[in-house]
Amino acid sequence: MTGVLLSINGLTKAYPGVVANSDVSFQIGEGEVHALLGENGAGKSTLVKMIYGLVKPDSGTMTLRGAPYSPAEPRAARASGVAMVFQHFSLFDALNVAENITLGMENPPPMRDLATKIREVSETYGLPLDPFRTVGDLSAGERQRVEIIRCLLQDPKLLIMDEPTSVLTPQEVQILFTTLRKLTAEGVAILYISHKLEEIRALCDNATILRLGKNVGTCVPSKTTASEMAELMVGAALHIPERNGGELGPVLLDLDNLSVTSPSAFGTSLKNITLQVRSGEVLGLGGVAGNGQDELLGALSGELISTPGAITLEGQPIGALGPVARRRLGLLTAPEERLGHAAAPDMSLTENAMLTGSVREGLEANGFLKWGKARAFAEAIIERFDVRTPGPGNAARALSGGNLQKFVIGREVMQRPTVLVVNQPTWGVDAAAAAAIRQALLDLAAGGTAVIVISQDLDELMEISDHFGALNEGRLSEILPARGLSVEQIGLMMGGAHGMEVAHV
Amino acid sequence: MLRLEKRPQPSQLWTYLTPLVAVIATMIAGGALFAFLGEDPLVAIRTIFWDPLFSEFAFYYRPQLLVKGAPLVLIAIGLSLGFRAGIWNIGAEGQYIVGALCGAGVGLAFYPIEGWYIFPLMVLAGAVGGMVWAMIPAVLKVRFGTNEILVSLMLVYVAEQLLASMSLGLLKNPQGFGFPGSRNLQQYASAHNAELIAGTGMHWGVVAAFIAVIFSYILLNRHMLGFHIRLTGQAPRAARFAGVVPARLILICLGASGALAGLAGLFEVAGPSGQVSINFNTGYGFTAIIVAFLGRLHPVGILLAGGLMALTYIGGEIAQSNLGLPSAAIQLFQGMLLFFLLAVDVLTNYRIRLKQREVA
Numbered sequence: 001m002t003g004v005l006l007s008i009n010g011l012t013k014a015y016p017g018v019v020a021n022s023d024v025s026f027q028i029g030e031g032e033v034h035a036l037l038g039e040n041g042a043g044k045s046t047l048v049k050m051i052y053g054l055v056k057p058d059s060g061t062m063t064l065r066g067a068p069y070s071p072a073e074p075r076a077a078r079a080s081g082v083a084m085v086f087q088h089f090s091l092f093d094a095l096n097v098a099e100n101i102t103l104g105m106e107n108p109p110p111m112r113d114l115a116t117k118i119r120e121v122s123e124t125y126g127l128p129l130d131p132f133r134t135v136g137d138l139s140a141g142e143r144q145r146v147e148i149i150r151c152l153l154q155d156p157k158l159l160i161m162d163e164p165t166s167v168l169t170p171q172e173v174q175i176l177f178t179t180l181r182k183l184t185a186e187g188v189a190i191l192y193i194s195h196k197l198e199e200i201r202a203l204c205d206n207a208t209i210l211r212l213g214k215n216v217g218t219c220v221p222s223k224t225t226a227s228e229m230a231e232l233m234v235g236a237a238l239h240i241p242e243r244n245g246g247e248l249g250p251v252l253l254d255l256d257n258l259s260v261t262s263p264s265a266f267g268t269s270l271k272n273i274t275l276q277v278r279s280g281e282v283l284g285l286g287g288v289a290g291n292g293q294d295e296l297l298g299a300l301s302g303e304l305i306s307t308p309g310a311i312t313l314e315g316q317p318i319g320a321l322g323p324v325a326r327r328r329l330g331l332l333t334a335p336e337e338r339l340g341h342a343a344a345p346d347m348s349l350t351e352n353a354m355l356t357g358s359v360r361e362g363l364e365a366n367g368f369l370k371w372g373k374a375r376a377f378a379e380a381i382i383e384r385f386d387v388r389t390p391g392p393g394n395a396a397r398a399l400s401g402g403n404l405q406k407f408v409i410g411r412e413v414m415q416r417p418t419v420l421v422v423n424q425p426t427w428g429v430d431a432a433a434a435a436a437i438r439q440a441l442l443d444l445a446a447g448g449t450a451v452i453v454i455s456q457d458l459d460e461l462m463e464i465s466d467h468f469g470a471l472n473e474g475r476l477s478e479i480l481p482a483r484g485l486s487v488e489q490i491g492l493m494m495g496g497a498h499g500m501e502v503a504h505v
Numbered sequence: 506m507l508r509l510e511k512r513p514q515p516s517q518l519w520t521y522l523t524p525l526v527a528v529i530a531t532m533i534a535g536g537a538l539f540a541f542l543g544e545d546p547l548v549a550i551r552t553i554f555w556d557p558l559f560s561e562f563a564f565y566y567r568p569q570l571l572v573k574g575a576p577l578v579l580i581a582i583g584l585s586l587g588f589r590a591g592i593w594n595i596g597a598e599g600q601y602i603v604g605a606l607c608g609a610g611v612g613l614a615f616y617p618i619e620g621w622y623i624f625p626l627m628v629l630a631g632a633v634g635g636m637v638w639a640m641i642p643a644v645l646k647v648r649f650g651t652n653e654i655l656v657s658l659m660l661v662y663v664a665e666q667l668l669a670s671m672s673l674g675l676l677k678n679p680q681g682f683g684f685p686g687s688r689n690l691q692q693y694a695s696a697h698n699a700e701l702i703a704g705t706g707m708h709w710g711v712v713a714a715f716i717a718v719i720f721s722y723i724l725l726n727r728h729m730l731g732f733h734i735r736l737t738g739q740a741p742r743a744a745r746f747a748g749v750v751p752a753r754l755i756l757i758c759l760g761a762s763g764a765l766a767g768l769a770g771l772f773e774v775a776g777p778s779g780q781v782s783i784n785f786n787t788g789y790g791f792t793a794i795i796v797a798f799l800g801r802l803h804p805v806g807i808l809l810a811g812g813l814m815a816l817t818y819i820g821g822e823i824a825q826s827n828l829g830l831p832s833a834a835i836q837l838f839q840g841m842l843l844f845f846l847l848a849v850d851v852l853t854n855y856r857i858r859l860k861q862r863e864v865a
Contacts, residue, residue: 198734303745335746344517345738354732355747395515488729 039430081157249279284465330418553820568706583765596657598790599664604767607634612696698776712773848856
């Protein structure tokens with residue numbers, strides 16, 4: 001290890017009512033891959049935002065290569081050689097790769113020079129990318145490459161990556177790791193934020209673990225087991241859901257050649273999806289984001305209508321029914337996007353309990369709403385799923401992501417579904433809450449519900465699924481028993497090294 | 506340096522306080538405007554806000570308050586349903602005109618028969634007329650995805666031409682010595698929307714406005730349809746997830762606001778105005794948009810805002826005649842009210858933070 005690149009001393013940042021970071025100190029050496037580990041709400045984002053100049057620390061100092069460093073805004077951070085790849089991409093679907101990169105630059109060079117440069121950088125680091133492709137047509141992995149190349153064009157000394165692998169296939173993860181190793185060999189330091197402990201063990205030199213805003217320990221990931229790191233993260237031993245794999249009952253939900261056109265121009269239409277889920281079964285559907293997951297959930301929730309016979313619930317054709325009728329029959333769903341889709345951000349939890357609970361929980365009579373009952377229902381969800389909030393009167397957007405997710409999943413689980421479909425049930429949720437959600441899904445299955453879990457987290461799917469299938473460009477792979485599947489097999493089901501070739505048709 | 510910081514939750518306090526702050530800011534800026542026009546700002550403000558209620562001639566102005574306020578409230582209640590769902594009916598003025606034409610047309614068709622059933626039929630015709638006029642942008646939006654703002658606004662001008670044509674043609678008073686305008690419904694007992702209690706300004710339109718307020722309050726707070734309206738406005742995707750059919754909601758919201766605007770037109774033409782004439786419409790349909798927002802799209806708020814707006818109307822007229830202020834100044838004053846309301850509205854969702862600029 002050569003010299004210290006970035007040194008952080010006693011950074012503290014408090015928001016009204018919560019201390020996001022308290023006296024956090026650590027150092028990143030040049031060419032080091034440094035992991036930042038922690039549950040949701042542990043203060044990782046705030047810390048990174050301070051380093052990137054988005055948030056100003058209340059106290060504490062940073063030094064970059066020995067000189068005091070206090071970026072007033074991201075532009076100053078970039079000028080000092082700090083770049084960041086965000087978890088959620090900020091790209092315009094309708095523009096091409098080069099145009100998107102131009103938008104982020106202070107002094108963009110002429111388009112032709114830029115395109116040459118993009119090609120150069122992408123070849124040097126093994127990130128194949130055609131500068132003139134429209135971003136809307138790119139896979140999530142390719143979009144991430146756009147973001148990374150955008151950063152690399154600035155010649156960064158420190159690259160911050162926020163959960164970079166959450167949208168990638170195993171093969172794409174390997175490509176990314178190769179790139180990152182090349183970068184570190186050139187002396188670039190990487191601050192790597194992730195939940196995925198195995199990844200951190202494979203990639204990172206050092207790790208700093210945050211809990212409740214405090215630095216609770218550092219470790220050398222390659223010499224520490226995943227469960228030791230997890231315990232440091234949550235401060236207690238993890239409760240890993242158990243799969244008891246009971247006998248499967250009759251088929252409850254049957255999709256027969258379901259084809260639905262996506263309502264969005266950049267969406268993925270579903271093509272001939274055929275599957276069956278039985279009582280007591282958990283069917284895991286993997287796949288890289290944007291391969292039809294949202295559309296499948298929409299087609300099952302009733303937001304997208306198909307031919308009546310394409311979807312059968314307990315022998316009854318329901319393809320042409322709307323969301324309310326499907327709920328009444330027992331098909332419940334929980335979409336991926338918590339704010340704005342599963343829940344209305346500015347409405348209270350009581351109102352959000354009404355949103356899907358009105359039919360099955362009897363929260364309305366002749367169109368008139370029973371707010372008292374809705375409030376009691378919301379309170380019951382909060383109680384059973386340990387949602388941390390002052391009360392059901394709070395607005396949904398005031399809850400942290402994990403807590404709102406527990407509420408949204410809990411709302412459907414508490415309605416005793418016949419079939420439950422969830423999309424990304426533990427996306428951005430801390431380890432403890434994720435375990436609780438998975439356990440709730442398993443309990444539901446044990447009680448005879450058929451559960452479909454759509455997720456991009458393969459570890460999660462392997463942990464809870466009886467059967468596994470993958471979505472790729474709106475098509476469903478063969479469905480296989482989850483037990484005994486290898487990572488390579490799963491990768492191939494998900495579409496192989498999706499987007500590895502530039503000329504992917 | 507001032508900086509805006511997003512609140513974790515919308516502030517309850519500011520939701521109620523912003524209209525008040527906006528009114529005060531309007532008084533200050535309006536006062537400055539009147540001062541520039543060479544009037545004593547205090548006198549001008551007092552003329553507008555105080556005289557209609559408490560001066561020696563207030564007995565004449567107070568009934569006017571109900572007469573002016575009722576159509577504003579009635580129209581604004583209808584508009585607020587759509588606005589809450591993100592459906593922008595800007596053409597209430599046109600629906601008001603068509604409602605008046607249909608209602609008056611039914612009344613005049615019966616002339617000179619007297620009968621209890623004539624006025625109820627006119628009310629029905631007024632509501633249906635306004636609704637049909639609003640259904641044009643609604644159906645076009647649902648069927649072809651047109652923009653309801655543009656279509657409803659343009660239909661206002663179509664309705665104005667229709668009004669002129671009716672005043673000069675079909676509905677023209679045959680005994681009117683060739684002057685444009687219909688028979689005066691005030692002189693046709695069965696069709697007259699008379700004051701329910703003499704000298705109070707209280708006519709059926711005022712009653713309808715109060716009923717609309719109560720009905721809309723119950724709808725928005727206690728009924729699934731109202732819940733879906735609010736949900737659609739706040740989170741359209743969540744609304745579809747909850748089972749809302751957007752097309753149906755567009756038809757309901759535009760239809761309801763059109764019907765209420767049509768009712769307002771009917772009560773006006775059969776009551777205070779009395780006849781269909783070329784300059785029958787006076788901009789209630791547009792002012793009601795201000796009223797709806799001033800009242801925070803809340804039924805009770807709209808009731809209060811309608812009263813306030815009527816006050817500035819009447820006060821403005823007094824100021825025009827007594828102080829000689831130009832009518833443009835009064836309109837500007839009313840415009841300021843909406844401007845300040847929208848500006849101060851930021852405080853509901855954001856708080857202002859004083860930020861010292863640190864020296865790097």
